[in-house]
Structures are given as C-alpha cells and as structure tokens.
Amino acid sequence: MRAEETMNKLPANPERATLEGKNKFLGFWFFLGGETVLFASLFGVYLGLRKATNGGVTSQELFELPLVFIATMLLLTSSLTAVFATMSLKSQNFKAMIGWLVITVILGFSFLGLEIYEFNHYVHEYEHTIRSSAWGSAFYTLVGTHGAHVLFGVSWITLLIVRNFGRGLNLYNAPKFYVAALYWHFVDVVWVFIFTVVYLMGKVG
Amino acid sequence: MGSHQNDSVSKHDQSHLxxxxxxxxxKxxxxxxxxFAMMIFLTMLSFIAVASEAISTRFAILFILVLAGIQxxxxxxIWMHLSHKGHQYPTWGIFFGIGVAATCVAAGAAMIW
Incomplete structure (x- = not known):
C-alpha cells in the first residue's frame, strides 16, 4: 500500500479494488439484468398493441425520422463520452473524467429536451396522447420510462460530479463513478431497441 | 498485470508497469x-433501410432487428467491458435477464390479440 500512496496511485482497477466496490459492481450488473426484464415487458406490450390506434393517427403519419436520428446520435455520442470517462477513471485522471462526464450530462439533457419537444408536438398537433388509444398508452409508457431513466441518469451523474468535485478520485468514489457510467450505457442500449422497434418499425408499418 | 502492488515494486518496475x-x-x-464509428454506421444503415423505397417491409424489419442486436x-x-477479465457473474446476470426478456417480448407480442 505504501508504494502506491507515495506515488499517489490507486490499484489498476480502482472500481473493484475494495470489497464494497466488488459488491457494487456485481450487484449493479444483476440490477441491469432486472432492468432488461422491465423494459422487455414494455416492449412486448408495445409490439402487441402497436396497431391498436383506435381510429386515430398511425405511427407512419406520426413519426419523423430526422428528429429520431438526431436524438439517436446525441445518445450514442453521450455513450462514447461516458466510456471516455471510464477510461480516464482507469488511468486515474480525475479532471479528464469529470470533463467527459459533464459533456455526457449536457448531451443527456439535449436528448431530454428533444423528447419533451417531441411529446409536446404529438399531443398538441396530432392529439396523440396516453389516453387516445392502446397504442398511445403503450408508446408513452415505453418511451416515457426510458426518458425517466435518462432523467435519473443525468441527475445521478450531476450529483456525483458536484459531491466529489473537491475530493479527487479514491477507492471510495471510484466504484460510484464506474457504476453510474454502466447505467448510462445501459440507457443507450435500451434506446437502440426503442429507435429500432418503435420508430423504424413504426415507419415501415 | 497484477491486481495489487506491494512495497517491493521498485521505481524501475513501476515505470515499466x-x-x-x-x-x-x-489500444x-x-x-x-x-x-463508435461502427455503431454510427449501423444506425445509418438502419435508417436508410427504412427510408428507402426499394427495400421490402419484411426484409427491412428483420434487417434492422439484427442490426440492433449487433449494436x-x-x-x-466493448463499452460496458463485459469482455474484460472478472466479468463472469455479470455475464450470467445480464444473459439471464436477456433470456427472461426474450420470453416476455415473445409473450407480449404474440399473445395480445
């Protein structure tokens, strides 16, 4: 230990160097397994109800691909910046890690802004609401649950940045940052299926 | 790379490490x-497959679902490091989740009339 302290270095994988870190890492992956099931149930329902428009607007008329494409690029890029943050964590460059996380949060908020604009547009221009049809309910529940995860993710990462700003990286907070980045990637994985199953499949019919 | 270093690590060894x-x-x-470049490319392929008139609906759906799986x-x-060492349990956890998830999707999609 002393050698590390004098050279101001943490072990090679600081996020899993302590028992607490190991437990967090393992527990979080199991949590993500559970989250997969949560989203799967919503996807299953969506696939079953996606044609149940109740005489209202259809998905072909509603969705606009350019908007979805921009949202996808924002989230995909934010996943890349989150992976850069994890790499900075592993090379123990605290400042770089915080920088990448700040960019991740900004991209996350931009994505949320687009989603709010989109939902607002659907409700006011097309009268496509959560109550208008079974498809509407399935759509807003699935995409809204994902949006709630994005909101939770940006809030979580923002809190981590604020709380640890003056602390630097240590064995106590390394697992926290690592796990938050994992969560962010997971949110992006779910989006891959949303843009494919909801938007693209909705567009082709 | 050892997971822990001790007092005996010399300055020379350290610089080597x-x-x-x-x-x-x-690397x-x-x-x-x-x-990242691959994923951008796959995403674009998906959007093009759907936007293009030349590709049949059936094929486009199958195609974009496969691309989503690859992404x-x-x-x-790669990004969540499942390929790295010490990820056996996480792999089991997530694949168990994916297994239950696939059943859920099949049930929901096929059984709602």
Whole structure:
C-alpha cells in the first residue's frame, strides 16, 4: 500500500479494488439484468398493441425520422463520452473524467429536451396522447420510462460530479463513478431497441 | 498485470508497469473509437433501410432487428467491458435477464390479440 500512496496511485482497477466496490459492481450488473426484464415487458406490450390506434393517427403519419436520428446520435455520442470517462477513471485522471462526464450530462439533457419537444408536438398537433388509444398508452409508457431513466441518469451523474468535485478520485468514489457510467450505457442500449422497434418499425408499418 | 502492488515494486518496475498501462490504454481507446464509428454506421444503415423505397417491409424489419442486436452486443462487450477479465457473474446476470426478456417480448407480442 505504501508504494502506491507515495506515488499517489490507486490499484489498476480502482472500481473493484475494495470489497464494497466488488459488491457494487456485481450487484449493479444483476440490477441491469432486472432492468432488461422491465423494459422487455414494455416492449412486448408495445409490439402487441402497436396497431391498436383506435381510429386515430398511425405511427407512419406520426413519426419523423430526422428528429429520431438526431436524438439517436446525441445518445450514442453521450455513450462514447461516458466510456471516455471510464477510461480516464482507469488511468486515474480525475479532471479528464469529470470533463467527459459533464459533456455526457449536457448531451443527456439535449436528448431530454428533444423528447419533451417531441411529446409536446404529438399531443398538441396530432392529439396523440396516453389516453387516445392502446397504442398511445403503450408508446408513452415505453418511451416515457426510458426518458425517466435518462432523467435519473443525468441527475445521478450531476450529483456525483458536484459531491466529489473537491475530493479527487479514491477507492471510495471510484466504484460510484464506474457504476453510474454502466447505467448510462445501459440507457443507450435500451434506446437502440426503442429507435429500432418503435420508430423504424413504426415507419415501415 | 497484477491486481495489487506491494512495497517491493521498485521505481524501475513501476515505470515499466506505467508503460504497459499506457499501451493498453491506447489500444482500448482505438477500440472504442472504432466501435463508435461502427455503431454510427449501423444506425445509418438502419435508417436508410427504412427510408428507402426499394427495400421490402419484411426484409427491412428483420434487417434492422439484427442490426440492433449487433449494436447492443457492441455496447455490452466493448463499452460496458463485459469482455474484460472478472466479468463472469455479470455475464450470467445480464444473459439471464436477456433470456427472461426474450420470453416476455415473445409473450407480449404474440399473445395480445
């Protein structure tokens, strides 16, 4: 230990160097397994109800691909910046890690802004609401649950940045940052299926 | 790379270790950028397949679903580091989740009339 302290270095994988870190890492992956099931149930329902428009607007008329494409690029890029943050964590460059996380949060908020604009547009221009049809309910529940995860993710990462700003990286907070980045990637994985199953499949019919 | 270092690590060994870390770091960085480019490419392919009139609906749906699967694998194995050492239990956890998830989707999609 002393050698590390004098050279101001943490072990090679600081996020899993302590028992607490190991437990967090393992527990979080199991949590993500559970989250997969949560989203799967919503996807299953969506696939079953996606044609149940109740005489209202259809998905072909509603969705606009350019908007979805921009949202996808924002989230995909934010996943890349989150992976850069994890790499900075592993090379123990605290400042770089915080920088990448700040960019991740900004991209996350931009994505949320687009989603709010989109939902607002659907409700006011097309009268496509959560109550208008079974498809509407399935759509807003699935995409809204994902949006709630994005909101939770940006809030979580923002809190981590604020709380640890003056602390630097240590064995106590390394697992926290690592796990938050994992969560962010997971949110992006779910989006891959949303843009494919909801938007693209909705567009082709 | 040992998971722990002790007092006996000399300055020389340490600088040696640092160089190894650096090389591994560079390699990983390249891998991440390549997978990012791949994912952008796959996303574009999906959007083009749907926007194009020339591709039949049935094929387009199958095609974009396969592309989504590939993208998810990229995310899990490269960006979430499932391919790294010490990820046996997480792999079991997430695949168990995916197994139950697939059943859920099949049930929901096929059984709602």
């Amino acid at each position: 640092d160089i190894h870390h650096k090389i591994a770091h560079q 990983e960085l390249k891998q991440h950028i390549v997978s 998810a694998a990229f995310q899990l194995y």
